[in-house]
Amino acid sequence: MPELRKDPVTGRWVIISTERGMRPISYEKRVKEKKSGQCPFCEGNEQHTPPEILAYRSNGSEPNSKGWMLRVVPNKYPALQIEGELNREGEGMYDKMNGIGAHEVIVESPDHNMSLAKMSEKHIENIFWAFRDRVLDLKRDKRFRYILIFKNEGESAGAALEHTHSQLIALPIVPKLPAEEVAGSKTYFNYKERCVYCDIIRQEKDEGTRIIEENPDFIAVSPFAPRFPFETWILPKNHSAFFEDAQKREYEHLSRLLKIVLLKVDRALDVPPYNMIIHSSPFFESTQDYYHWHIELIPTLTKVAGFEWGTGFYINPTPPEEAARFLREAPTK
């Protein structure tokens, strides 16, 4: 059974995932092993994944068979276990609980050579609908406090399989970064009685230098204080704390904007690996007034990982004004 453990100094929770059975030296090997053999995410290989939780099928085909355009399956190597009780307990001064949670994979396309940037806007929109469907379902499980939706694209961004996919992790705790965003935006709201993200959008629209692209419902910017070169935020213009509360028109506009941004990133940075993370509100907290969901996109351009991990300190060699101009001017074809 995996465990959730809390660092007694900083309060950060981590998953100690014994189930994955990874031992020293085997990390690289595991990635390589997965590359050989058949891709479990390709159409026709449905039997190589656990049974599907959700699939979008246009032709009335049977579950776990061909004929889908998008599939959601449990992660075959889950970091958390879906069944059981949390059993919060102490171990002397330390705190821990059972590693209960959901870990799902959203296979975004049946085509092995597809990428998010190359898909149609309509197909991207369906991925967002699938995210929403899963969030709504998992939110009913009262053990969960937060759902993390993210995409690792490319091996150096942490993807173990190259076939285009996203992941979803439902957690009984709120991870550190979302918790900090909620706390920070609450402090700002208490002081100003305005949403900090709404203020960011206003100032970015006034200044213009950090805007990459926008449409009626979304804006893509290089943030004022980015940790990484070409870090990009995509924000909904309408204030809302939850990704899953967006209007249909908003998902359409989000898909359109995301496709343009990804095409520009691929063109400007030579199809880089990247991480994309949906930042949405934790549940069971009244964040409606002050939290503002958004997407963060981080191309993997530098290798200086451990330093930032170890210090919480970031040196970014690319000013966001320059990154934004570069992406703004990049063609989408």
Added chain:
Amino acid sequence: MPELRKDPVTGRWVIISTERGMRPISYEKRVKEKKSGQCPFCEGNEQHTPPEILAYRSNGSEPNSKGWMLRVVPNKYPALQIEGELNREGEGMYDKMNGIGAHEVIVESPDHNMSLAKMSEKHIENIFWAFRDRVLDLKRDKRFRYILIFKNEGESAGAALEHTHSQLIALPIVPKLPAEEVAGSKTYFNYKERCVYCDIIRQEKDEGTRIIEENPDFIAVSPFAPRFPFETWILPKNHSAFFEDAQKREYEHLSRLLKIVLLKVDRALDVPPYNMIIHSSPFFESTQDYYHWHIELIPTLTKVAGFEWGTGFYINPTPPEEAARFLREAPTK
């Protein structure tokens, strides 16, 4: 002039380092360029670094010439600029200041093929003395609030040059992670009237399962909630907030313990790249009662960087009890 910018939501400061002049795509290239040609850190190549700030020389040799056992030089590509005023100012809702700070390199040995693990205990001790000498000197500059001392070993851990070296960055702000450690240990102290790190040492000694190695003044443990496989903390047994306040005997014992731990890590994990960071107290804060300096060592074993960056959430496949046992039992020869 580089800038320090603050994220308006989380309060995290970052350096936007324009001086380094890095542009898209050029990152990898820069590392490769540096590898060709002569190593500026080798004995005899002193003219390829900026003039030395400090050197330990045993034979009365001239500054910036051969005959040293350790040299401290300004970083040739500094992330911060040493001269100037901070000029704190707002830009609408955003906060920034000039990127003032020191960025120095500690060349740990004249020998290109030396490594920290292979050095004599005496030589390692001299590196700690050099760190201390530089901290004491830079602390007199009242613009600085924090000094970060760290080592990136190996290219995938962020080292641009392979010749063994550490870095020091003096900052006008306190980076996020040390700030969180100070806040967390203060909260614990207010509640318990004990240092959280002293309590950790006590519990680890009672349990024993996460101890890697110890001697009269230091203990090396796998922490209870590590973010990374084989993350290792080295803690002084005597409570003290500042690295630079240690007794001579303590530096001796630290050097002895560090050498053993590094030899074990090299043996158990096949000479991995790693990051080593000294966590010491910020200045101008009365942290004496509750903060406890220590060293964190993080081998670079996984590639899942961006996900952790983006979420603040960590999945660690190796339980610390298992990592500790593996290192405890690893031979040092």
